[in-house]
Amino acid sequence: MKATTAARPSTSVAMVRSIFTIALLTLHEATRKRVIWALLVLSVLMLTLSAWGFSQLPGMDTSMGHLTSGQSRLLASELLNLVMFGMSMIVALGTAFLAGPTLGGELESGVSLAMVARPVHRSSVLVGKWLGLVIFGSVYICLAGLAQMVVVRVTVSYWPPSPMLALGLLALETIVLLTLALLLSSLISPLASGITTVGLFGATWVAGVVGGIGAALNNDGVARVGTVSAMLLPTDGLWRGAMHAIQDPNALIQLGGASEGFPFVSTSSLSAAYFTWVVLWIVIALTLCLVSFRRRAI
Amino acid sequence: MVSHNTADEVAAAPAPAQSQVVDSRESLAVWCSGLTKRFGRRDAVRSVSMEVRRGEVVGLLGANGAGKTTLIKMMLGLVRPDAGEVMLLGQPGTDPMSRLRVGYLPELFRYQPWLSAKEVLKLHGQLAYTQQSADDRLELLRMVGLQDRAADRVGGFSKGMQQRLGLAVALVGDPDLIVLDEPTSALDPLGRVEVRDLVLSLRERGVAVLLNSHLIGEVERVCDRVVILDHGRVVASGTLAELLGQRKVTLRLNNVTERAHERLRASGHVEHEQDGYTVTLPDGSSDGEVGTDTFDSADAEVSRLVADLVGLGVHVYGVERSRISLEDRLLGILRAGADSHAARDEAS
Numbered sequence: 001m002k003a004t005t006a007a008r009p010s011t012s013v014a015m016v017r018s019i020f021t022i023a024l025l026t027l028h029e030a031t032r033k034r035v036i037w038a039l040l041v042l043s044v045l046m047l048t049l050s051a052w053g054f055s056q057l058p059g060m061d062t063s064m065g066h067l068t069s070g071q072s073r074l075l076a077s078e079l080l081n082l083v084m085f086g087m088s089m090i091v092a093l094g095t096a097f098l099a100g101p102t103l104g105g106e107l108e109s110g111v112s113l114a115m116v117a118r119p120v121h122r123s124s125v126l127v128g129k130w131l132g133l134v135i136f137g138s139v140y141i142c143l144a145g146l147a148q149m150v151v152v153r154v155t156v157s158y159w160p161p162s163p164m165l166a167l168g169l170l171a172l173e174t175i176v177l178l179t180l181a182l183l184l185s186s187l188i189s190p191l192a193s194g195i196t197t198v199g200l201f202g203a204t205w206v207a208g209v210v211g212g213i214g215a216a217l218n219n220d221g222v223a224r225v226g227t228v229s230a231m232l233l234p235t236d237g238l239w240r241g242a243m244h245a246i247q248d249p250n251a252l253i254q255l256g257g258a259s260e261g262f263p264f265v266s267t268s269s270l271s272a273a274y275f276t277w278v279v280l281w282i283v284i285a286l287t288l289c290l291v292s293f294r295r296r297a298i
Numbered sequence: 299m300v301s302h303n304t305a306d307e308v309a310a311a312p313a314p315a316q317s318q319v320v321d322s323r324e325s326l327a328v329w330c331s332g333l334t335k336r337f338g339r340r341d342a343v344r345s346v347s348m349e350v351r352r353g354e355v356v357g358l359l360g361a362n363g364a365g366k367t368t369l370i371k372m373m374l375g376l377v378r379p380d381a382g383e384v385m386l387l388g389q390p391g392t393d394p395m396s397r398l399r400v401g402y403l404p405e406l407f408r409y410q411p412w413l414s415a416k417e418v419l420k421l422h423g424q425l426a427y428t429q430q431s432a433d434d435r436l437e438l439l440r441m442v443g444l445q446d447r448a449a450d451r452v453g454g455f456s457k458g459m460q461q462r463l464g465l466a467v468a469l470v471g472d473p474d475l476i477v478l479d480e481p482t483s484a485l486d487p488l489g490r491v492e493v494r495d496l497v498l499s500l501r502e503r504g505v506a507v508l509l510n511s512h513l514i515g516e517v518e519r520v521c522d523r524v525v526i527l528d529h530g531r532v533v534a535s536g537t538l539a540e541l542l543g544q545r546k547v548t549l550r551l552n553n554v555t556e557r558a559h560e561r562l563r564a565s566g567h568v569e570h571e572q573d574g575y576t577v578t579l580p581d582g583s584s585d586g587e588v589g590t591d592t593f594d595s596a597d598a599e600v601s602r603l604v605a606d607l608v609g610l611g612v613h614v615y616g617v618e619r620s621r622i623s624l625e626d627r628l629l630g631i632l633r634a635g636a637d638s639h640a641a642r643d644e645a646s
Contacts, residue, residue, distance in 0.1 A: 297371070
């Protein structure tokens with residue numbers, strides 16, 4: 001036991017160091033638990049299947065005759081939204097079921113005892129875990145999403161109008177979900193938090209579709225369902241912003257008024273006010289999580 | 299002197315006056331005052347004050363649910379006290395940096411199952427801001443007998459191996475204070491002896507140890523001082539010499555008359571079974587340190603008793619002296635506590 005203890009670091013330096021230690025540990029956990037490999041297999045499968053599907057579009061024989069290259073690209077842009085939704089769902093499942101056990105699971109099993117008894121602030125532990133999950137989820141969705149866009153580009157020569165914005169919004173959607181999963185895991189069991197997070201993700205998407213139908217039918221009451229749900233949990237709002245950045249602008253013209261009721265078409269881009277709300281939502285959720293974690297007996 | 303406090307006198311600090319304790323709290327390994335914790339309607343810990351000096355080994359004893367683990371967790375910032383104050387190594391316990399040179403083996407020892415043993419040590423080294431080489435980690439693992447399992451995942455370890463790893467984790471960062479909560483609960487007899495030797499070697503190096511253990515023999519062998527908790531309160535505390543000051547003498551007697559009985563009772567509490575008479579000598583009859591063979595007042599009392607009994611015509615054919623064991627002392631205190639609680643419940 002010849003190890004030497006470093007001089008006491010200042011509080012801020014100590015917090016930053018412990019945040020990065022915990023963030024790296026969380027990334028390590030993701031690779032060791034093979035979550036990353038499971039996601040990779042699913043994504044490769046999805047990319048392969050979609051590559052084959054997209055390659056069939058040009059010249060496809062339909063009841064209206066062969067698809068022109070323009071029609072193919074239009075259809076590809078809609079199908080890309082559909083595939084990207086599948087991709088974001090895979091990441092949502094992955095991060096939700098990783099975020100729950102990484103905090104709640106460690107609290108339940110007792111792994112946290114020895115760690116939190118170290119000279120670390122609880123906020124560093126929480127923010128470190130959050131940061132690790134953010135890096136994991138964001139890098140993954142950006143790489144997988146970019147790969148999907150390249151597949152569509154190669155097969156049907158379609159390239160989204162704002163690919164970077166789309167990937168950024170998908171990453172933000174992932175961050176919202178994992179923050180929710182962390183918050184829930186500080187309150188309920190890790191498994192319940194994972195299930196609830198995925199359930200809320202699905203419910204918000206359905207509420208968004210219902211709201212879109214309400215808007216198409218000019219029914220304000222039904223349309224408000226989508227608006228309220230997008231405020232309470234901004235995943236669907238972000239997803240719609242991402243779709244708008246992915247889809248062919250001609251799609252809205254072609255579909256006309258019906259586009260609002262169509263689940264894989266977005267009629268408007270994300271507003272700056274909504275983006276601000278999303279950032280605020282993340283800060284509020286993380287703060288609530290921190291308050292809950294700091295008060296919790298370990 | 300025995301500092302066996304009543305339930306209302308909760309300070310487990312040794313004899314020094316309060317002002318001295320307050321003055322020196324910065325120099326202590328652990329100082330806590332008035333620690334209180336309530337879970338729902340149950341008082342887990344009630345206004346506990348105690349201290350551990352640097353280089354001292356203090357045992358924490360008590361029945362299940364006495365509040366020992368909760369007290370330890372409050373000291374280490376794992377449970378927020380409802381009232382009271384903690385200082386670790388001279389710094390307020392509310393500052394996480396007070397735990398910079400504190401090692402902890404929890405009662406529930408679990409480490410990341412997806413990490414290897416050496417990776418767990420590396421993680422704790424980073425969290426303790428310690429410059430630690432691969433050799434340092436191997437040395438720690440060697441100390442707990444896990445040097446051959448350094449690269450193995452913790453998930454594949456037995457409970458005993460995980461507890462050994464927990465001991466190594468507690469030693470990370472060259473701590474000045476180590477808190478061991480039931481450190482041998484999953485260990486085999488050999489492992490228990492190794493832990494005992496480890497605690498003794500820590501004491502030799504001037505490391506303070508707070509040891510919570512149900513194994514009274516373990517505590518008796520290694521601790522300088524003992525604090526006994528019952529129903530969340532400190533009910534007794536002191537050095538082993540203070541706590542175990544009472545001595546017993548067992549006499550094998552024949553022809554015991556009523557006068558002889560009176561003489562026996564005059565020396566202390568008498569228990570009688572067939573020809574065996576066990577006399578518990580009062581607290582004041584001992585002033586020697588534990589383990590010393592000095593001729594103290596207890597020895598003199600036994601000599602006088604035997605001489606008087608012989609003078610009364612009693613046939614004395616056996617005299618065996620013994621100290622009250624820590625186990626007897628603990629059981630006596632806890633049973634007295636249980637009786638008073640039962641009486642209080644009945645009255646209410």
